[in-house]
Amino acid sequence: MTPEAVCEAVDRLAVGDYASFGGRLVGPSDPRSAIPASALLDEPMRLAIEQRFAARFAEFDRRAVHSIWMKWYLNAFVPPILLADVLLGQSVGVALSALTFVIADDGRVAAVKIQDVNDSDGVEPFRRLRPLVFDHFAPLIDMWCSRTDVTARVFWNNVGNTFEAMLRRIEQVSGPSSRLSEAQRLIAEPSAPSGEPNPLFDAVHYVQEDGVQRRRRRICCLQYLLPDRRFCTACPVEEARGETR
Numbered sequence: 001m002t003p004e005a006v007c008e009a010v011d012r013l014a015v016g017d018y019a020s021f022g023g024r025l026v027g028p029s030d031p032r033s034a035i036p037a038s039a040l041l042d043e044p045m046r047l048a049i050e051q052r053f054a055a056r057f058a059e060f061d062r063r064a065v066h067s068i069w070m071k072w073y074l075n076a077f078v079p080p081i082l083l084a085d086v087l088l089g090q091s092v093g094v095a096l097s098a099l100t101f102v103i104a105d106d107g108r109v110a111a112v113k114i115q116d117v118n119d120s121d122g123v124e125p126f127r128r129l130r131p132l133v134f135d136h137f138a139p140l141i142d143m144w145c146s147r148t149d150v151t152a153r154v155f156w157n158n159v160g161n162t163f164e165a166m167l168r169r170i171e172q173v174s175g176p177s178s179r180l181s182e183a184q185r186l187i188a189e190p191s192a193p194s195g196e197p198n199p200l201f202d203a204v205h206y207v208q209e210d211g212v213q214r215r216r217r218r219i220c221c222l223q224y225l226l227p228d229r230r231f232c233t234a235c236p237v238e239e240a241r242g243e244t245r
Contacts, residue, residue, distance in 0.1 A: 003027040006090050006117045010080045013087060017173045021079040025092070026102070026111045034100035034113050037140065040073075041066065041147050049107040053226075061225040066148040068223055070155060072108045074162040081132065082166050084117070086179045091120040091128055094136040125182035126192050133186075133200060150222070157219035160187060160203020161234065204234065 001009070004027035014022030026032075039045065046066070053065050084090045093099075093116040104110040120128045141155045167184050174180075190201045206213050217234045224231050231237065 001088075001090055001117055001119070003092075003114045003117055004029060006084055006088065006092065007114070009088055009090075010083050013083055014080075017169065018079075018083065020075075021083060024076045024111055025080045025084070026113050028113060028115055030102070030111070030113055032102045032111070034102045036100055037096040038143070040101065040109075040140070041069070041144050043147075045103075045107060046147065052106060057227045060227060061222070063148065063150050063154075064222040064225040066144070066150050067154055067158065067221050069107070070144065070150075070158050071162070071221060074158060076109045077112055078159075078162045079166045079169075082163070082170065082183065085120070085128070086167075086170055086177065086183055087174060089119060089121045089179065091118045091123070091131075093117065094132050096136060096139055099136075124193075125185055126189075126194075129183065129186050130192065133198075134196070138199075153219050154222060156199045157203050157217055158221055160200040161217050161221070163187060163200055164204045 007025045007027050010025055011022045014020075046062075049069055050062060050065055053060050081092055081094065084092055092114050098115045100113045101109050102111040102113065137156075137159050141152055141159075144150065144155060145152050164187055167180060167187075170180055186198070187200045187203060189198055191198050203218055205216055205218065207216055208214075215234045216236050217232075218236065220235055220237050221232060224235065224237060
């Protein structure tokens with residue numbers, strides 16, 4: 001399949017519970033201007049994003065802002081990549097040099113322009129998904145850590161949280177499959193077959209609380225540090241669990 005064909009196929013899937021993921025992957029022919037990965041969270045972008053939060057809060061913790069922006073990025077990028085992999089059998093080229101990014105007026109990533117895809121039917125899961133972890137997120141997180149005060153542990157847990165949540169949604173909406181089980185292995189194993197530590201391992205766990213199974217991140221995303229004190233439903237902070245109850 002061509003990049004355009006994969007993008008169109010993902011968009012056809014983007015109905016119902018997948019509706020918010022349409023239009024997030026686009027091919028090289030998309031006419032909108034796009035920036036390289038090196039411009040993500042650079043100083044001009046950080047200032048633009050922070051100014052939007054400054055309109056709401058007199059003071060705020062910039063770590064929370066940058067972590068939230070990264071979560072917006074993940075929600076635009078990870079779901080369609082996993083839909084293509086699990087439901088279409090297509091692996092999108094995710095190396096940073098192969099991607100450019102369409103930025104919306106609010107500073108979020110509106111779409112990701114892809115250049116290549118590969119049929120990955122029968123490809124071993126760690127080999128198939130390794131580029132997403134080590135060729136995409138590893139260099140991005142290194143760069144973002146150098147530009148913000150957010151730690152790599154928080155950024156990586158953001159990735160693992162979004163990855164696990166999307167796989168769970170695929171299972172609930174489209175049902176189990178061998179491709180899905182293979183992708184789920186990526187967050188269940190502490191290391192890759194090559195021996196590399198797996199930074200997505202154990203990003204999320206489930207606990208019984210008040211007789212209800214609840215989802216918990218391993219590391220907080222820092223959202224609660226903003227003055228409005230909002231907690232995500234998977235927040236591991238003790239105060240958040242009290243708020244939820």
